[in-house]
Amino acid sequence: MHRFVRFFAERHLLVNIIALTLMVLGVYFIRDVPREFIPSVASPTIYIRALLPGASANDMEVKVTIPIEEAIEEVDGIDHFHSVISDGASVTTVELYIDFSRAEIGELENDLRDAVDSITDFPPEMEDEPTFDNFDPAKAPVVEVALSGPMEALVPVAKQLERAIERLDTVSKATLVGLQDPEVRILVDPLKATEHQVALTDIIRAIQRRNVSSTGGILESASDRRQVVLWSRFNDPMEVAETVIRSSRATGTLTVGDIARVQATREDTGLLAHTNAQPGISIVVFKRANADQIDMVDAVKDVLSHFELPQGVAYTLVNDRSFYPRNRLRLMLNNGLMGALLVAVVLFVFIRGETTLWVLAGIPIVFLGALTMFSQTGMTLNVMAMTGFVIVLGMVVDDAVVVAERITTLRAEGQSELDAAVNGAVEMSRPVFAAALTTVLAFLPMIAVGGLAGKIIWQIPAVVVIVLILSLVESFTILPAHMTMLRSAEQARKRAFMLNLEDRYRNVLRWTLSHRSVVVAIAATIFLVIMVVIRPLVPFVLFPQDDARLLYLKVTAPIGTPLERTEAIVTNLEQQIMRIAAEDITAVTARIGHQDIAGASKAHGDAEHQALITAVFKDVDRHHTNAEWIQILPQELMVPDGVSLYFQSEYFGPPTDQPVTLHLLADDDGTRRAVALQIADYLRGIPGLTEVEIDERPGTPQIDLNPSYDKLALLGLDARDVAITLQAAFHGIEASEHRATEDTTKLRVMIDPSARRDLEALLEIPVRTAAGELVRLRDVVNPIEIPAVDHIYHREGMRAATVRASFVPGAGHTALSFAQRLQRELLPRFADVPGLEILIAGEAEKTLETTRELAQTALLVVVGICFVIWIMLGSLIEALFVMVVVPFAIAGVFLVFFLHNAQLTIFAMMGAIGLAGVVVNGSIVMVDAIHRRLEEGWATTSTQEIIVEAVTSRLRPIIVTTLTTLGGVLPMAYGLGGYDVFVAPMSMAIGWGLVFSTLVTLFLVPVLYSIAKDLRRRFE
Known part of the structure; x- marks a missing residue:
């Protein structure tokens, strides 16, 4: 390590070229990084849409939706699927497993297409094949x-x-x-059609046979070549009225205009x-x-x-949507600049000017160096990435502060510029590397947090990790070279107020070490009060709403x-x-x-x-x-x-449902609707809830025309013939089209609306039999009126209803706490209802998934940090006592959020997890100083005095790193440059959690270390 640091410390030109290159590359690469609000995430959701104009919701369910659902059930990789069915339309939403990549989603979409394409019994009147759509936010x-x-x-x-x-x-x-596209409607008068013995299918066939064109071939002669084309297309779409349906000497010519009104309009x-x-x-x-x-x-x-x-x-x-990245990035920049100013002020106050300038010089070098990684890692310039920069703004100088502070101390003791720079960096390498590693370990696992929320927030820890690694490299390569320019030993001396502060701290520390049981008892009491009494009072929401x-x-x-x-x-x-x-x-x-x-x-x-x-x-x-x-x-x-x-x-945030969302699955309509009404009444009786609704509502009254199959068979007809007639009567059938340069005009045959306003008129519509005769619709169907629903909902292939509600702002409810209440109070009431399944979904479901992921991440982080400290100190007991700052830091987060009457969010939880790696840094530096004192021959001095002097020697870097981190996040926590509802909770958690843990580091950790030494001595 000594040779490595000296190599760079002696080569100012090389160091400056490296620094300049990093900054130039950062400016160059940032031009090509897209700006957006939040990262575009490949949506693991595919929509299958099918249209059957004129069909009722019940008809759509049986003919279209159920075949689609049965086909896709065989496809691997589907997490959930649900369908919404309305008159003439069906949308099946297929949710794939959340961690699929864009390529895997594309492959599964092809599998779903193949499954749906294999369906052979779609109704013949279905004009278009089902369409597939995968919403891609990158192309939103x-x-x-x-x-x-x-x-x-x-x-x-x-x-x-x-x-x-x-x-x-x-x-x-x-x-x-x-x-709407232009359309010509041929509105048939059913009375005239019956009078002239014309069925709707006759009119459609006549138009299709009239509006044609065909290329015959090439007519060649000795002198020229000419192409022969049959042209029978309409020059004007209104010419359809002149289309001949039939003609004879006895009855004359019957045209479309004789039995229909032709109207130029637009598509409905x-x-x-x-x-x-x-x-x-x-x-x-x-x-x-x-x-x-x-x-x-x-x-x-x-x-x-x-x-x-x-x-x-x-x-x-x-x-x-550009308003959000435009506004938020400006806001983040303002807060970042304010944070940088506060960091500079702290450094100038505690460390003399020239040293401060070299420490601050590392910020643009490291930040611009980090930007060179954006294109290579697929990151964009968004609120999440900018949050990472703001969060790490105060931390980025921590390594440099510790190294620079030690260099200035050695310079003040009389070492030369080069020796002080090299020796100071080498002496601090162990605690600085350990501190950087613990912070990286705290943020690194958060990159792998699963779920849609994890895919959105991963850039925050990614930026923090990249910046911290670059900062570590800068502290042992570029900084020592710059610190050799510290010519005056006077510049390295501590300020008078710092010396006075150290004296006062020594006295307090001696008292705490003499009253260890009292200090531990007070700390334990504070911790228990916060975690037992205050913590349950702090609400949690997944994504805060601006x-x-x-x-x-x-x-x-x-x-x-x-x-x-x-x-x-x-x-x-x-x-x-x-x-x-x-x-x-x-x-x-x-x-x-x-x-x-x-x-x-x-x-x-x-x-x-x-x-x-x-x-x-x-x-x-x-x-x-x-x-x-x-x-x-x-x-x-x-x-x-x-x-x-x-x-x-x-x-704002990943797509989710209302805060209160309950899915009721039951194929029995009566059971499902009765339970839905009971749940809705229960929710309406709870203060603080609003907008209670059931998605399954009564629909347009439905008339079922039940075919008389015996009569149809005698007449040479089937149900499809009747269905085509009904479709033509209401929605119309596209008989042909007229193409022009600008527009394509559809030619649609349908019954005149004035003739289908009541059932009796509808039943008079003529239908042509196989023998060529006309019969009335009433001769082959029996009408029955039944109730219907507005929409039919399916979930996992079963009929479903959903009850939703929202919270009144300030009512004190959260999705997670309310879901727990429903599980206790409501769900047991319906546990014995046969054939019924109730699922709590929406925001509560997403919150549970994400908190479970973060809890696993937090455990991994704590174990990893503990191992690093154990390896460094060589004692598990000492490592555990150092780790005590972590639970106290978390307790501090709960206390601060309670005092601010703020909600914990996923960002605050990420801040708390990251805090675990930050708060141990001061303890690591402090314990390392104690070990160095013991190695340097202080063994004859009492353990208490060794601890006092060693800890006091590290007071300045601990205070400075705490205040720089606090200064970096403070503007964002309170919105001094503009408030951001996403980032503020994270900044508040890191800033005030660090302040709380620093107090523990300065007063409780020395006491616990002293207890650990005594215990270790006893066991030995």
Whole structure:
């Protein structure tokens, strides 16, 4: 070690080149590191979507969902799956094991495709195969351009903007929402059709045979070559009215226009988009993988600034996800700079100027050196990585402080610049290496924490570990070379106040060593009071929630409400929200036709009576928080009778359900619904709970048309013929299409809506038999009216219902504590209900998984640190007494959070685990000093005096390293440069936990070490 340190200490030019190279490489590589809010995590979730227009939810369940679920059950690697079934649509969500990589997820998606492709009994009227979607946050929607104005002007503008945005390098795709494709509807009058003996299938067949084109071949002659093409396609889609159905001399020519009304319209997607209470079209923009969110949004803004909008058309940028990395990274930088300033102040106060400058010089060298690792390790510049830098800001100088302090001491004792630099670094190598190793051991296992939360937070410990390793290297290579420039021995002398502080500390320490039992008793009492009385009073939440910018309002109108009526209700609510929250709000968007918060880019609705309103609030200078608006708006809004509202704030962190979520699995509908109602009533009776809802609600009353199979067989028909007729009657059947340069217009045949408003008119629809005759629908089916549900839910292949609830802010509930209450009070009531299974899920489930992982990590960390100290000290008893600072540090964290009335979070727990490696550093340095005194021949002095002098000699580095670490995290803990709800708890845990443990290190550890020495002497 001596030769290694001397090699660098003698070569100033080499050291400076290394330092400069690290900084230049850091600046170079940081340009290519993408910026984002939180790390993009490969989602282990695959969605299988299937559409069967016109089918009821019950029909979808039997014909589509159950075959899909049975097929995918055979695929290995599935953790859970559940399905949501509505009229005409089925979505099966497949959750894979959480630790799968992107490549493994891709392979499993192919396996799922193969399984679904093997299904041979999908209904013939199902137009499209099921689609597969794996949400990848790396390619997630980042911003939405909401256009408003007259629809005829919006359509060309939206398409032009979509093309311009998609040409950007950072954009993977842009999706238009609220734009329906052009469509021509052939609305058949069933009475005229019956009069002319025409069935719907006759009209469809006539259009398909008319709208054709075919290439015959090449006509060659001696002089030229000409291609022969049959062209019978419509030049104008409205020409479909002239299509001949049949013609004869006796009856003349019968065209489509004779029995149907032809209407130019747009496709009915069941979805409408609004911006600020105005109908509009939204362009949802997705980023490319590894693209920078901020750069992408800036590029979109640049396109918009150069785009000339027609009169009456306006745009609003909403759901701008770049706001979060833009704002949070600026906030982290501000707090980091404040922390660096506090670190510098501490160093200048306790260590003289020139030494302080060389210690501080290591910060940019180490930080920029760490940035060179980002591209190689797949890290991005996000809140988690920046948190790691802020957390380690005060620690990064710890090694340098200990080494520099020893060098200055030797310099003050008269050694030369080079000898002091080399000898000081070598003397401190053992405790510094041990201290660095314990801190690295504390953070390193957290990189491997499983679950979705672990995949998001891993960059915090990764940055800490990288920086600490680089700091250790810098302290024994670059720092000694710089410290040889300390020319004046006077500069190395301690300040007067430090000498005075050491004298006072000696006196206190002598008293504590003379009253060991009293000190131990007081410490034990404080520890027990905190852990037994105070700890249970500190609540725990997995991911803390900031005052988010987005507030969601789910609107549910009475079952059967048409889309147009739902739109009118939503428009009125949008206008009220804009008026009530005018001082806080920047924009309001709405999707009429679904309530899927994650479905901003969905092009089709799934429930005409449902809508989702999104209120976008200011990020600063707000009069009310989201939590307050959730209390205010229900009181202020005028809501029509029968319309229900459900408020939900934007959630930060891994996708999860509501704080209170219970899944009820039972194939017996009566049992499931009865228990769901009882649980909902139980929850409504608990103070502090709000928004209690059951997802399984009554749906549109259903009329089952039961086929008469005997009659169908006699007529040469089957159930599929009836199904095709019904589909054509309501949803229509796409008979053909008209292609143009800009648009493709679908030609859809369906019964005129005016002729299908009651059951009697529906039953008069003609159906052609195999013999060519027409019969009425009523001749082959028997109608029966039955109750139905709005949606059908499956979980693990069983029918399910889910009861959800949220907490009133400030009510004192947490997901974990409430789940424990449910397990004690509620679940035993239904333990004996046959065929029923109740699962506690949502935030509580994720919290339990993550805390279990962190507990295992904490155990691994403590054992690893204990082994390092044991090896260094050569005594297990002494190692255990040194380790006593760890539980006291954890107790200090609980005490501080209790005094601040703050919640423990996953970040605070990570801070507490990392703290275990930090707090033992002072003890290691202290015990190493005692051992050195014994090795140097102090054996004739009493053990108490050896401890006093050795510990006092390490007072300055212990105080300085504590204060620098505290100074580094203090601005973030209290938001001096802007408050971050994620990082503040972690900073508070590390900062104040370290202060608490330092008191233990300075006063209790010497006492325990002295007891350990006595015990060891007795045993020997």
